[in-house]
Amino acid sequence: MALTGIQILKMLPKKNCGECGIPTCLAFAMKVAAGQIEIEKCPYVSDEAKATIGEASAPPIRTIKLGAGDSAFTTGGETCMFRHEKRFENPTGIAVLVGTDMSEADIDGRIKRFKELRYERVGVLMKARLIAVKDSDGDQGKFIALVKKVLAGADDAGLILMSGKVDNLAEGAKACGERKPLLYGATADNASAMAAMAKETGCPLGIRGANLDDTITISEKLLAEGLKDLVIDTGARTMKAALEDNIVSRRAAIKTKFKPLGFPLISFPCEMTDDIMMEAMIASVLIAKYSGIVVLSDLQGDILFPLLLEQLNIFTDPQRPMVVQEDVYAINGPAENAPVLITCNFSLTYFIVSGEIEGSKVPSWLLIKDTEGLSVLTAWAAGKFGADLIAGFIKKSGILDKVKHRELIIPGYLASIKGELEEELPEWTIVIGPREAGHLPAFLKEWKPAA
Amino acid sequence: KAAEEAKKAAEAKAADEAKKAAAVKAAEEAKKAAEVKAAEEAKKVVETKAAEPPRTVAPAGDVAVAELAVEKTPFADRAKKVPAASYQVKYTGKIKDTALGSGGKTVKIGGETSMPFHLFEGTMPNKPLIAMDVLDVKPEEWPESLTRHFDGVLDNPLAWARKCIEEYQAEAICLSMVSTDPNGMNRNASEAAKIVAEVINNIDVPTIVWGCGNADKDTETLREITSLTGDRKVCLAPLSDSNYRSLGATAMAFQNPMVAASPIDVNLAKQLNILLENLGVSLNSILMDPSIGALGYGIEYTYSVMERIRLAALTQQDEKLQVPIICNLGREVWKAKECRLPSDALLGDKERRGVMMEAITATCMLLAGGEVLIMRHPKAINLTKSLINSLIS
Ligand code: B12
Ligand code: SF4
Numbered sequence: 029m030a031l032t033g034i035q036i037l038k039m040l041p042k043k044n045c046g047e048c049g050i051p052t053c054l055a056f057a058m059k060v061a062a063g064q065i066e067i068e069k070c071p072y073v074s075d076e077a078k079a080t081i082g083e084a085s086a087p088p089i090r091t092i093k094l095g096a097g098d099s100a101f102t103t104g105g106e107t108c109m110f111r112h113e114k115r116f117e118n119p120t121g122i123a124v125l126v127g128t129d130m131s132e133a134d135i136d137g138r139i140k141r142f143k144e145l146r147y148e149r150v151g152v153l154m155k156a157r158l159i160a161v162k163d164s165d166g167d168q169g170k171f172i173a174l175v176k177k178v179l180a181g182a183d184d185a186g187l188i189l190m191s192g193k194v195d196n197l198a199e200g201a202k203a204c205g206e207r208k209p210l211l212y213g214a215t216a217d218n219a220s221a222m223a224a225m226a227k228e229t230g231c232p233l234g235i236r237g238a239n240l241d242d243t244i245t246i247s248e249k250l251l252a253e254g255l256k257d258l259v260i261d262t263g264a265r266t267m268k269a270a271l272e273d274n275i276v277s278r279r280a281a282i283k284t285k286f287k288p289l290g291f292p293l294i295s296f297p298c299e300m301t302d303d304i305m306m307e308a309m310i311a312s313v314l315i316a317k318y319s320g321i322v323v324l325s326d327l328q329g330d331i332l333f334p335l336l337l338e339q340l341n342i343f344t345d346p347q348r349p350m351v352v353q354e355d356v357y358a359i360n361g362p363a364e365n366a367p368v369l370i371t372c373n374f375s376l377t378y379f380i381v382s383g384e385i386e387g388s389k390v391p392s393w394l395l396i397k398d399t400e401g402l403s404v405l406t407a408w409a410a411g412k413f414g415a416d417l418i419a420g421f422i423k424k425s426g427i428l429d430k431v432k433h434r435e436l437i438i439p440g441y442l443a444s445i446k447g448e449l450e451e452e453l454p455e456w457t458i459v460i461g462p463r464e465a466g467h468l469p470a471f472l473k474e475w476k477p478a479a
Numbered sequence: 480k481a482a483e484e485a486k487k488a489a490e491a492k493a494a495d496e497a498k499k500a501a502a503v504k505a506a507e508e509a510k511k512a513a514e515v516k517a518a519e520e521a522k523k524v525v526e527t528k529a530a531e532p533p534r535t536v537a538p539a540g541d542v543a544v545a546e547l548a549v550e551k552t553p554f555a556d557r558a559k560k561v562p563a564a565s566y567q568v569k570y571t572g573k574i575k576d577t578a579l580g581s582g583g584k585t586v587k588i589g590g591e592t593s594m595p596f597h598l599f600e601g602t603m604p605n606k607p608l609i610a611m612d613v614l615d616v617k618p619e620e621w622p623e624s625l626t627r628h629f630d631g632v633l634d635n636p637l638a639w640a641r642k643c644i645e646e647y648q649a650e651a652i653c654l655s656m657v658s659t660d661p662n663g664m665n666r667n668a669s670e671a672a673k674i675v676a677e678v679i680n681n682i683d684v685p686t687i688v689w690g691c692g693n694a695d696k697d698t699e700t701l702r703e704i705t706s707l708t709g710d711r712k713v714c715l716a717p718l719s720d721s722n723y724r725s726l727g728a729t730a731m732a733f734q735n736p737m738v739a740a741s742p743i744d745v746n747l748a749k750q751l752n753i754l755l756e757n758l759g760v761s762l763n764s765i766l767m768d769p770s771i772g773a774l775g776y777g778i779e780y781t782y783s784v785m786e787r788i789r790l791a792a793l794t795q796q797d798e799k800l801q802v803p804i805i806c807n808l809g810r811e812v813w814k815a816k817e818c819r820l821p822s823d824a825l826l827g828d829k830e831r832r833g834v835m836m837e838a839i840t841a842t843c844m845l846l847a848g849g850e851v852l853i854m855r856h857p858k859a860i861n862l863t864k865s866l867i868n869s870l871i872s
Contacts, residue, residue, distance in 0.1 A: 038646040073722035110790070112783040145825065161814070171757040239557040260552075267869040269557065272599050276558060280565035289561070308835060310547070310867045316782075330827025333817070334774060334835040338843065353590040376777070380816075403777065408743070443662070466816040 031084045033058040039077035040070060047071055055294070060085065063107075068171050088281045089289050091118075091163050092232045092257050092320075094158070095204040099184035100113035101157045104261070104292035104321035109282060112346055119343040122335060123158035123188055123323040126178065128170040130241065138182040141327040150350060150379045154336040155289060160323045161200070162189035168199060175200045186292075188212055188323070189259045194221045202431045210259055210321075212294070218247050223253035224285060232257035238265045240273050247288035256293040257318065265300055267310050274318040283470050292320030297400070304328070308335060317338050349401030350375035356425050357382065363393035368427060369437040369461065369468075370418065372399035381465045388469035393430060394395075396423045404439045415445045419452035433477035437461045488861045517550040542628070542647070544861040547869035551820060553598035570601060575763050577803050578687030579651065579736060579851070580607070581712040586650065588766075588850045589803035594789060595848050596870045606869055607845055609860050610651035610853045611643040612809045615675050616658035616666070622819050624830035628857050637678045644684055646808075647857045654678060657808070659700050661690035664825040668696065671716055672703035679708045687738070687853070689807060694722040701726055705733045717768055718806070720751055722856035727758045729841075738805055742770040743784045744793065752799045766805040766851060774840040779807075785847035806844040809855035811835040838862040845870075 048069040050056040060081065067073060067081045084282035087326045091105035107119045107365040124142055126135045134459045139159070146155040147264040153309025161176050163171040167391035170250070172193060178187065187209035189200040213236030235258055244261045250258060262273040274293055288356065297310040306338045308331045314337055344350070351373050355474035359382060372380050373396045385392050397418060401405035407413035421437070422428075438449070440463030449458045457478060462471050553628020576590040586790065588608050617625070618635040628647075632638040636654065643649035658666040679686050688704055690697030701715045702725070716738030718726045723739065730737045739755060741747040748767050753817045755765060769785055772778045784803060791797040812818060817826070818833035826832055837859035841852050854860050 075635045110783070111779070111784050112787055119548060147825070154789055200693050202553070207600065230758060239552065241557060241560045244560040266548075267866065268596075268872055269549040269552070269554075271596060271870065272554050273557075276554075276566045276599065279568070280561055284562070284565040286562065286565040301545055301547055305831070305835065305838075305862055306545050306547060306865060309838060309842060309862050312839045313846065313866070313870075316843060316846050328831075329823075329825050330829075332834035333826055333834050334839045335833065337775040337836075338778075338839050341775065342782070342843075344579070344779050406742075462816060464816070 031061060031081060033061040036060050036067075036081055039081065045071060045072075045264065050436075054429045059315055061399070061403060075280040076408070085108070087117075088285050089278070089288055090257065092210075092259055092292055094186035094188075094232065095184075095210055096208065101186035106278070106292075106318075107282065109278060111342065115345040115347060116321070116343045119339045120334070121157040121186065121321045122311070122327075123160045123186075123321055124327045125158055125323050125325055126331075127162035127164045127173065128167060128174050129162075129164035136178070138326060139178065142182050142185060145327055145332050146303055146328050146445045147333060148210070149337070149340060150375050152340060154333075154340055156327055156332060156336075158186040158188055158321060158323075158335060160188040161189055163189075163200075164198050166191070166193055166196065168193070168196045172199050172203055172334045173183055173198050175203045179204060179378055190234075192218070194218060194225050196223075198225045198229060201225075201231050204231075210294075212259070213238060213261060214250060216242055216246055216249075219249045220253065223250050223255055226255055226257075227253075230458075232259055234259045235263050235291075237263040239274070241271075247291070251287060260289065260291045260295050261294050261296065265296070267300065267313065270295055270300070270310070270311055270319075271317055274314065278318045293318060294321040294323070295319040296323045298323050298325035304331065308407070311312070311335055312338055314344050321462065351398075351401040352396055353377045354396055354398035354421070356393040356427050357384045357396060358428065359394055360389055360391040362393050362430075364430065364432045365477055366391045366393055366431065367437055367472060367477075368393045368395065368431055368433075368435065370395040370397060370422075372397060372402060372404050372413055374399065374401050376402045377403050378442075381468070384468040387471065388472045390472040390475075392472060393427060395422070395425055395427060405441050408442060408445070413442070414446035415452050418445075418449060422453060422456070435459055435477055437471075439463070439476070503636060513631060527661050537550075539755075542858040542861055544858065544865045546865055549872040550625075555799065558599075560693060568602065568794065570793045571796050572756075572798070572801050573849075575802050576605070577763055577766065579687075579714055581710060583684045586685050591793075591794065592788070593813070593831075595846055598871070603871060605850070606650055606871060607849060608685070609649075609841075609863060610653040610685070611647065611857075611860065612653050612655055612807075612853050612855050613639045613643060614655045614657050615671060616664060618657075619648060620815065622829070622833065623820070624699075624833050625813060625856055634666045636674060637681055640678050643680060648817045649684065649858065649860075651685040651687065651851070652678075652682060653689055653807070653853045656691050656697075656700055658691075661693050661695050661696055662747060663691070666697040668703050668759050671700055672707055672743070676704055676707035679704070679711050679713055685714070686711070687716055687851075689716045689738075689804075689853070692717065694719055695776050698722045698725045698729075700720055702729050709733060712736065713764070716740065716807075718751070718755070720747075721753055723751060724758060725811045727755050727760050731758075731760055731763070732798065736764045736766065738766045738768050740770065743772075743780050745784060745787050747783075749797070749799045752802065755801070762802055765802045767800075768804055770806060771806050771808050771811050772843070773808065773815055774836050774843070775817065776811065776815060777858060778843055782843050782847045783842070785849065789848035801849035803828040804848050805851040805853070806839050806841075806849040807853045808844055809837060809853055813855055830871070834859045834862070838866075842866065 040053045042053045044052045053156030087105045089104045089106045094101045108114045189209045190212045208231050235246045264270040264273045276290040281290040295314045297307045399412045437459045443460045446458045574589040574591045587605045590604040658664045660669045714736040717740030739751045772781045792800040822829045841863040
């Protein structure tokens with residue numbers, strides 16, 4: 029179980045020297061206990077204390093890294109069951125499956141879509157993160173050729189190598205070099221050989237259980253062999269079992285640090301149905317409920333995009349409002365006759381609205397008022413986007429010097445404040461914009477400053 | 480045994496639909512469309528268990544969906560080695576069993592004793608219910624990917640509701656009173672009430688009437704509707720802190736269930752339930768609407784508030800929160816830009832994208848505790864139903 033700040037303090041030298049960046053040992057200990065700073069930051073702690081504290085403060089679900097450098101993929105490290113309790117740490121990685129039994133065209137198509145289907149939203153790049161390479165018939169030559177093809181074709185993909193043959197995985201790992209793949213998977217029968225191979229290659233090992241019990245047996249064996257980096261497939265191939273296994277594994281790890289299940293989970297919706305939309309439904313359950321990796325049979329924009337949105341939303345930190353700076357934003361190079369629009373500083377709103385304006389190609393001024401990260405209506409309901417506040421902001425924003433006209437476009441949902449705003453800003457004409465930002469381009473193209 | 484793959488069926492749709500689908504799809508997808516045409520000729524079920532590449536994709540126009548496999552090994556037999564103490568949680572509460580509808584078609588919702596679909600530690604006696612959304616006036620802003628499934632009935636709420644029930648097997652209907660919005664068409668309450676009363680009195684599945692969101696106008700409209708539909712016990716929505724008194728009284732008089740709506744806040748949700756109880760309303764006739772944000776548009780707030788409400792109800796004996804949750808999600812999802820953008824290489828097929836947006840929003844709401852979902856696209860509904868069936872099997 030986690031140590032308290034006081035317990036940690038006892039293991040510190042109590043110099044209060046501040047070299048850790050925190051003025052006192054006590055304050056430092058508190059931060060370590062809260063998981064806000066690493067024990068390593070104090071240069072004077074004994075290795076023994078470091079190990080004790082490290083062990084105790086390690087997340088109940090081990091953090092596993094695949095790949096290398098900027099495109100490394102991290103999974104695990106989770107500390108809670110519900111996102112409101114703290115936050116979910118590492119977004120579920122979406123993987124696409126390619127196999128040695130697939131045609132060249134099918135493989136190329138998947139690699140191509142892996143690279144192309146990428147989306148930007150609220151300043152975040154959303155994409156599939158992994159490619160699972162399956163050795164369908166044990167032929168090492170074919171398998172390694174496919175691994176190499178994927179490595180070369182998708183240079184930022186994390187790799188999952190799937191084979192029942194220890195040698196094939198070892199060769200595959202060699203081919204991956206720096207880009208450490210997940211090697212999948214150890215079964216009750218081959219656990220020892222797999223363990224030796226994983227140790228030698230230094231790659232995380234996937235457990236391929238027949239069911240939860242079998243998974244625990246394998247996991248205990250691998251732990252006894254001294255392995256630390258594991259990823260678990262509980263063997264569930266029905267929706268119901270996959271959800272139940274995920275919940276129970278996560279709980280056992282988090283509630284009581286049950287070691288054999290204290291690892292990220294990998295799931296295979298691709299093996300659970302042939303209907304790709306139902307496959308996505310299964311994935312949507314497992315993204316919300318605890319899979320670290322979901323392997324899909326294919327990637328299609330109309331299915332991948334909604335899944336990525338879900339992943340982004342569920343893994344958003346509930347304690348940190350996503351905001352943008354209060355300011356006047358120039359979009360598409362506006363001049364003194366360009367339209368002036370106002371909205372809140374909730375980053376989702378900002379990105380949607382600025383995206384639409386950009387898309388319209390109409391040079392515009394977008395005023396962002398600090399609403400403490402609340403959306404238009406929420407901010408208004410919370411009293412942070414009222415006419416008086418907007419008026420005050422307009423006056424100090426500097427927009428007065430940037431445009432000659434005095435016309436302000438407000439969000440359609442704020443239509444009710446038009447009157448008040450006109451009273452607060454007598455020189456300005458208040459124009460009610462559309463409700464949905466999607467209608468802004470058409471609206472802006474029509475807009476002209478009143479003579 | 481073969482049941483798992485047996486229903487991997489695709490009922491071929493009318494020829495022109497397949498053509499439309501083919502038109503929007505990129506070169507690669509043309510292949511699949513061709514397959515569908517072949518299936519159509521056969522006019523029967525198609526086994527899609529075929530070899531992997533290329534995957535048989537039901538075209539977006541086809542609303543049929545595969546059933547998922549049923550788990551045959553009970554949890555207890557799969558997980559003997561997980562120490563019970565390591566994962567068991569103590570539930571002390573139970574969600575109310577609430578009835579919707581009247582007569583022979585009464586449907587029960589709620590009744591869970593654990594978090595949703597946690598069947599290894601609790602029961603979920605009633606399946607979540609999906610109500611199909613029917614507007615009381617022809618929708619102006621629905622994309623064609625949605626309207627085409629309701630061809631010819633969009634300006635006739637009764638025909639529309641019947642189509643939902645007969646063709647799409649809707650288990651419940653939500654009549655959305657958008658025509659009454661004072662900021663929109665502003666149809667007067669009695670006229671609007673007459674139109675939907677006609678629908679309500681001519682269908683037999685459980686029905687919800689959802690006002691336009693203007694508290695005063697909704698009071699007027701919903702009252703009028705109850706007086707015209709007396710014994711049908713339609714569910715009245717939404718009751719907010721500004722009209723719960725008058726509408727609560729009306730609902731009590733006619734014994735209608737009602738929806739207590741609050742803006743994404745555990746305490747406000749609880750507060751409104753308490754206020755209704757003080758008025759004399761039984762918690763047994765209340766559903767909660769926590770306010771829905773769609774996928775990509777604030778869903779995470781709704782999701783977490785629902786989980787918090789449900790945990791409080793089940794593990795903290797917060798009785799006032801032990802009522803079912805209703806999620807009016809279709810209208811939020813189909814407002815989203817991503818449901819309207821044309822098909823392209825990056826975002827794929829427009830219709831399938833919209834369907835997935837709605838269906839995944841539904842997944843999230845189900846996992847967080849939603850018992851009644853109001854939805855629009857028949858395929859999204861079928862995906863959600865299939866998911867529910869497999870989770871609860
Ligand atoms: C998520 C949410 C919250 C979250 C906050 C999320 C956030 N960062 O803002 C939380 C849970 C904190 C919250 C709290 C509250 N909320 Co709230 N919330 C919502 C919800 C579900 C979604 C909001 C959202 O994220 N929208 C997405 C963003 C992108 O929308 P947007 O900013 O409006 O932008 C769109 C348009 O306005 C337009 N647009 C934006 N800018 C511009 C600019 C121009 C020029 C133009 C033309 C267009 C345009 O483009 C965007 C996309 O099309 C809505 C209900 C709903 N479904 O909308 C309720 C809602 C906004 N909340 C509401 C309320 C009342 C509250 C509270 C006051 C409740 C309370 N008493 O506690 C609090 C206030 C906050 C506080 N005191 O701290 C009400 C507001 C009612 C009203 N009409 O005034 C709503 C509508 C729910 C309801 N039906 O009752 N809320
Ligand atoms: S560096 Fe170590 S000794 Fe110095 S203040 Fe920080 S914790 Fe204390």
